[in-house]
Amino acid sequence: MRPIRSPRTGQILLLLHERPRTAKEIAEELGVWPSEAHAYLHALRKRGVAEHNDGVWSLTEYGKQYYKTLEDHIMLILRFMKIRINNNKQESIRINVIRNLETKIKEWAGKVYNDCRDVLELFLKLRERGTYVELPHNKALEYLWEISQELGISSIDTRKLRECIEDLRARGVLFVYQRGSVVKIRLNRHLEEPVLTQGHHRSSRGNGQLSSRRR
Numbered sequence: 001m002r003p004i005r006s007p008r009t010g011q012i013l014l015l016l017h018e019r020p021r022t023a024k025e026i027a028e029e030l031g032v033w034p035s036e037a038h039a040y041l042h043a044l045r046k047r048g049v050a051e052h053n054d055g056v057w058s059l060t061e062y063g064k065q066y067y068k069t070l071e072d073h074i075m076l077i078l079r080f081m082k083i084r085i086n087n088n089k090q091e092s093i094r095i096n097v098i099r100n101l102e103t104k105i106k107e108w109a110g111k112v113y114n115d116c117r118d119v120l121e122l123f124l125k126l127r128e129r130g131t132y133v134e135l136p137h138n139k140a141l142e143y144l145w146e147i148s149q150e151l152g153i154s155s156i157d158t159r160k161l162r163e164c165i166e167d168l169r170a171r172g173v174l175f176v177y178q179r180g181s182v183v184k185i186r187l188n189r190h191l192e193e194p195v196l197t198q199g200h201h202r203s204s205r206g207n208g209q210l211s212s213r214r215r
Helices: 007-018 023-030 034-046 061-081 088-112 117-128 137-150 158-170 198-202
Strands: 050-053 056-059 133-136 174-179 182-187
Touching (some): 007 034, 007 056, 056 061, 088 117, 137 158, 158 174
Antiparallel strands (some): 133 182
């Protein structure tokens, strides 16, 4: 079964799963031009996932099964791919925050910075989108790997994720916290504070541990 590679495709599948809709309704829901919505819908029809009757789009029987099988994956992608930028001023602030973060991360990561650069890029991109990772502990690395592929970071595997997360957690760059069966991973918020001490940022690194099958 072909995986979801576009968050927009995931959004359309979710909308059609809720109920049949016209292309205009879908475009309005997504905030895109109707032509863009049509392009995605026709691609889904070619794959046998969606069908068009009397001006209304709906999931085919195969599409309903497709959605059901990939629902967790679709919801995961939608959760982590939404960008929350409202205006130019906010965009400018966001860019400055990310640049400052990159500088601070390089300083805190020290000698592991080069080895874990792509893993750091993953968490920077998640921070840029205003979100963090909160996933089932036993599948956290596999889901993180999927998110990295969606974000175009193809040089990561689960073994590297595990090793770098542990190294970066130890250096205070990442916050890892496990509660029950859920693990939360994000950049340490102390990275965004203007005045820091070496002892302070290392005290907030959490206590989570990760494990997974090698990918």
